Amino acid sequence: MFYRETGQYKTTYAADRAIFPIRQDRIGIAILLVVAFVVIPLFANEYWLRSVLTPVLVFSLAAIGLNILTGYTGQLSLGTAAFMAVGAFAAYNLEVRVPEVPFLVSFVVAGLAAAGVGILFGLPSLRIKGFYLAVATLAAQFFIEWLFTHVGWFTNYSTSGVITAPPMTLLGYSFESAESRYLLTLCIVAGMAIMAKNMVRSELGRAWMAVRDMDVAAEAIGINLMATKLTAFAVSSFYCGVAGALWAYVYLGTVEPQAFDVLRSFEILFMVIIGGLGSILGSFLGAAFIVLLPIFIANASGLFGSALSAETIAHLEFVIFGGLIILFLVVEPLGLARLWQIVKEKLRLWPFPY
Amino acid sequence: MDELYFFLEVLIGGLLSGTLYSLVALGFVLIYKASGIFNFAQGTMVLFAALTFVGVLELGAPALLAAVVTLAVMVVLAFAVERFIFRHMVNQPQVILFMATIGLAYFLEGLGQTIWGTEVHVLDLGIPDRGLWLGPILVSQFDLVAAAVVALLVAGLGVFFRTTTMGRALRGVADDHQAALSIGIPLHHVWVAVWSVAGFVALVAGLVWGSKLGVQFSISLVALKAIPVMIIGGFTSIPGAIVGGLIVGASEKLAEVYLGPFVGGGLENWFPYMLAMLVLMVRPEGIFGEKIIERV
Amino acid sequence: MKREIGSGPPVTALENIHLSFGGLRALQDVSVAVQPRERLAIIGPNGAGKSSLFNIISGIYTASSGVVRHKGEERPSRMKPYEVARLGIARTFQNIALFPGMSALDNIMTGRNSLMRRGILSEALQLGWARRQEIEHRRRAEEIIDFLEIPSVRRTPVGELPYGMQKRVELGRALAAEPELLLLDEPMAGMNLEEKEDMCRFILDVNEIQGTTLILVEHDMGVVMDISDRVAVFDYGRKIADAAPDDVRRDQTVIDAYLGTAHEH
Numbered sequence: 001m002f003y004r005e006t007g008q009y010k011t012t013y014a015a016d017r018a019i020f021p022i023r024q025d026r027i028g029i030a031i032l033l034v035v036a037f038v039v040i041p042l043f044a045n046e047y048w049l050r051s052v053l054t055p056v057l058v059f060s061l062a063a064i065g066l067n068i069l070t071g072y073t074g075q076l077s078l079g080t081a082a083f084m085a086v087g088a089f090a091a092y093n094l095e096v097r098v099p100e101v102p103f104l105v106s107f108v109v110a111g112l113a114a115a116g117v118g119i120l121f122g123l124p125s126l127r128i129k130g131f132y133l134a135v136a137t138l139a140a141q142f143f144i145e146w147l148f149t150h151v152g153w154f155t156n157y158s159t160s161g162v163i164t165a166p167p168m169t170l171l172g173y174s175f176e177s178a179e180s181r182y183l184l185t186l187c188i189v190a191g192m193a194i195m196a197k198n199m200v201r202s203e204l205g206r207a208w209m210a211v212r213d214m215d216v217a218a219e220a221i222g223i224n225l226m227a228t229k230l231t232a233f234a235v236s237s238f239y240c241g242v243a244g245a246l247w248a249y250v251y252l253g254t255v256e257p258q259a260f261d262v263l264r265s266f267e268i269l270f271m272v273i274i275g276g277l278g279s280i281l282g283s284f285l286g287a288a289f290i291v292l293l294p295i296f297i298a299n300a301s302g303l304f305g306s307a308l309s310a311e312t313i314a315h316l317e318f319v320i321f322g323g324l325i326i327l328f329l330v331v332e333p334l335g336l337a338r339l340w341q342i343v344k345e346k347l348r349l350w351p352f353p354y
Numbered sequence: 355m356d357e358l359y360f361f362l363e364v365l366i367g368g369l370l371s372g373t374l375y376s377l378v379a380l381g382f383v384l385i386y387k388a389s390g391i392f393n394f395a396q397g398t399m400v401l402f403a404a405l406t407f408v409g410v411l412e413l414g415a416p417a418l419l420a421a422v423v424t425l426a427v428m429v430v431l432a433f434a435v436e437r438f439i440f441r442h443m444v445n446q447p448q449v450i451l452f453m454a455t456i457g458l459a460y461f462l463e464g465l466g467q468t469i470w471g472t473e474v475h476v477l478d479l480g481i482p483d484r485g486l487w488l489g490p491i492l493v494s495q496f497d498l499v500a501a502a503v504v505a506l507l508v509a510g511l512g513v514f515f516r517t518t519t520m521g522r523a524l525r526g527v528a529d530d531h532q533a534a535l536s537i538g539i540p541l542h543h544v545w546v547a548v549w550s551v552a553g554f555v556a557l558v559a560g561l562v563w564g565s566k567l568g569v570q571f572s573i574s575l576v577a578l579k580a581i582p583v584m585i586i587g588g589f590t591s592i593p594g595a596i597v598g599g600l601i602v603g604a605s606e607k608l609a610e611v612y613l614g615p616f617v618g619g620g621l622e623n624w625f626p627y628m629l630a631m632l633v634l635m636v637r638p639e640g641i642f643g644e645k646i647i648e649r650v
Numbered sequence: 651m652k653r654e655i656g657s658g659p660p661v662t663a664l665e666n667i668h669l670s671f672g673g674l675r676a677l678q679d680v681s682v683a684v685q686p687r688e689r690l691a692i693i694g695p696n697g698a699g700k701s702s703l704f705n706i707i708s709g710i711y712t713a714s715s716g717v718v719r720h721k722g723e724e725r726p727s728r729m730k731p732y733e734v735a736r737l738g739i740a741r742t743f744q745n746i747a748l749f750p751g752m753s754a755l756d757n758i759m760t761g762r763n764s765l766m767r768r769g770i771l772s773e774a775l776q777l778g779w780a781r782r783q784e785i786e787h788r789r790r791a792e793e794i795i796d797f798l799e800i801p802s803v804r805r806t807p808v809g810e811l812p813y814g815m816q817k818r819v820e821l822g823r824a825l826a827a828e829p830e831l832l833l834l835d836e837p838m839a840g841m842n843l844e845e846k847e848d849m850c851r852f853i854l855d856v857n858e859i860q861g862t863t864l865i866l867v868e869h870d871m872g873v874v875m876d877i878s879d880r881v882a883v884f885d886y887g888r889k890i891a892d893a894a895p896d897d898v899r900r901d902q903t904v905i906d907a908y909l910g911t912a913h914e915h
Contacts, residue, residue, distance in 0.1 A: 146620050220747075
């Protein structure tokens with residue numbers, strides 16, 4: 001009754017191409033933005049801002065990156081965390097060596113560095129596909145983790161092998177409070193999410209999806225496979241690189257290379273699968289789901305008199321994650337985003353069944 | 355001369371430990387050949403089987419009973435995987451199936467550790483773990499026994515595939531799904547059978563590995579190296595899995611010993627993957643794999 | 651309207667093409683050429699090499715020997731399929747090769763990708779030319795959708811469309827690239843009479859109104875004899891005849907090899 005596009009006619013292709021063509025969607029997004037930018041910073045407590053919402057946003061960005069590569073272009077990657085590591089270490093090294101550089105610039109450099117490494121490890125995708133490519137991305141994962149652990153230069157010869165992000169200041173303002181860090185992350189992530197959405201709904205995104213769906217046909221209609229795949233690797237890694245820099249600077253403050261291990265890569269892959277392959281919105285839903293689930297499990301087990309040890313909870317998390325991945329792939333490979341779409345479609349017709 | 359002996363020692367040590375990679379890769383190849391699924395969970399199945407075995411053993415059961423129980427668990431697992439996962443995913447692309455096996459890997463890892471705990475379980479099967487001098491070369495006796503077990507298992511599987519009805523059925527499916535169907539072998543049974551065989555291979559690998567390293571979480575990470583092994587050997591070839599394992603075992607040891615000191619060690623973690631990547635660039639079908647010709 | 655078949659250099663010409671896969675000879679010494687605005691049909695039993703021929707023209711296979719010419723100029727021997735497409739050669743596939751996860755509109759829009767500019771940042775920001783480009787090409791895509799009479803399925807993922815509709819969308823995707831030469835691999839396969847009539851009408855319109863040159867592989871002899879200017883007959887990787895439909899019908903080698911007596915009208 002309330003969610004319906006009846007009476008909203010689009011008379012130009014420009015209007016039809018608007019990012020949210022249905023009025024109710026626009027209202028919904030506006031409310032969401034007000035909540036995210038105003039309500040949450042005003043009312044959420046320090047713990048939620050710092051330990052829940054900020055990591056959800058950073059993970060969402062990494063998940064968007066992986067989704068561009070895996071969900072939109074169909075190139076499976078098991079090395080997402082390694083590209084995040086490249087971003088984190090690139091930003092750190094730039095600022096340590098050239099302290100005058102504003103931190104926002106070093107975030108861009110982080111993305112560019114990760115993009116470069118992404119292109120390098122994307123080269124095998126020109127000859128191989130599917131899970132064959134998984135091995136190339138695993139190579140990136142294990143090699144990069146090793147590189148940052150064993151080559152002292154990257155950690156500026158820190159004896160503990162840990163890097164500490166320099167403080168972030170912009171025009172004299174220092175981002176230290178949980179609110180300011182949350183808002184900073186929100187601005188970056190929201191901006192980059194809109195850019196991702198724009199990419200996937202224009203020429204570039206169609207080329208990516210064409211490669212994913214049927215690469216022989218894509219090439220036969222004039223799509224340069226090499227350029228398209230490498231662009232996907234570059235853009236995807238850029239997103240992961242910025243996410244990695246945010247992870248180090250905004251969320252953790254100090255990072256060791258092991259914070260970007262293969263389990264982290266799987267975690268982000270799970271966000272993409274549960275959220276929805278080939279959906280920007282899904283990347284947010286998946287990230288929120290994966291971050292919130294352990295909190296939920298911990299609280300739920302607390303209700304049962306905390307009979308479960310922290311260790312058992314960690315194992316149960318594995319069981320539940322694994323089970324959910326299988327469940328989603330069997331029942332709804334397009335993930336939470338698709339479920340949301342189904343709800344919207346039902347809502348459009350409500351109160352009628354058809 | 356000492357240089358040469360040292361080199362040979364490293365090489366032989368690498369080859370022998372490589373047989374364990376071969377064993378895990380063998381499980382991958384079996385499942386891939388019969389069902390076209392790249393089973394990421396094979397490494398976790400090794401851990402899961404070893405954990406179950408040790409768990410039953412620690413309850414006081416004799417080793418043989420523990421082996422039988424574990425095998426039964428692996429068959430049940432095979433049945434469940436076919437019934438609850440892959441039967442519902444028949445028309446999905448391979449990459450989606452692959453991701454489902456990643457989910458399975460997580461599930462099994464969590465389940466195994468929830469039931470049996472995370473502490474390192476010592477597993478002593480009475481395999482002697484001493485050095486053995488073959489002339490001037492020192493070889494690990496344990497590795498020799500392990501290699502012999504692998505050889506025995508491969509020979510046994512060869513007999514199984516050649517002489518039993520189910521074995522021939524499995525080969526039939528691997529060679530041609532249509533042909534296998536037309537002689538009336540239900541595909542479901544074949545899948546359950548091949549996952550069971552892979553479960554058995556995982557159990558053997560888990561026992562050998564568990565008694566070398568202790569039964570612990572890191573086994574599944576080491577077993578991940580079976581992926582580069584089968585990339586190098588070829589997805590569809592059992593001899594390829596064996597040779598691939600040997601290549602990976604030997605080359606990573608040589609790299610660690612000869613290049614490691616210059617770069618701070620730890621090369622073993624990534625070397626097999628880089629090697630596999632290079633092989634893929636040159637020969638995407640692996641050394642023994644069948645050339646893939648795509649029909650348009 | 652009188653359609654004139656162009657003289658001068660053929661749009662595409664194959665000269666003495668050989669193709670083999672590991673000892674299996676798919677094409678032997680094949681020469682065939684198509685003139686501007688011509689409608690050339692290729693017929694032959696299964697495995698005669700028809701699809702291989704298409705794959706050579708579109709650059710998916712590389713000939714073992716022989717020359718492919720584009721408007722008289724020799725093509726580099728290892729031209730990539732996307733480079734061929736950008737010469738103005740579009741095609742459809744025997745087993746529909748649409749992008750099943752994308753809508754009909756997006757499939758057709760993707761057909762225009764080769765005519766569009768790429769700039770990552772501009773597309774991400776949707777400002778300036780990137781925005782205008784999408785809208786302009788959308789207009790052309792809509793014209794094709796109207797022409798093929800499929801506006802109602804615009805937003806439907808093509809994987810969910812019935813077979814006949816998918817065939818139309820695939821034709822639309824090929825047309826979207828505004829090709830000079832269109833290769834149609836069994837465009838009527840699996841269609842009922844009505845669908846075939848529609849498809850014939852679309853194909854003839856494209857040829858007559860836009861002057862697009864056509865090569866089509868087709869099994870339906872009635873369609874082939876009705877719409878083509880010339881018929882090339884293949885058998886076991888060789889071209890055994892190449893003439894006007896009526897002459898081919900009377901050719902004894904063709905009758906022996908392929909047509910048989912059952913197809914006499």
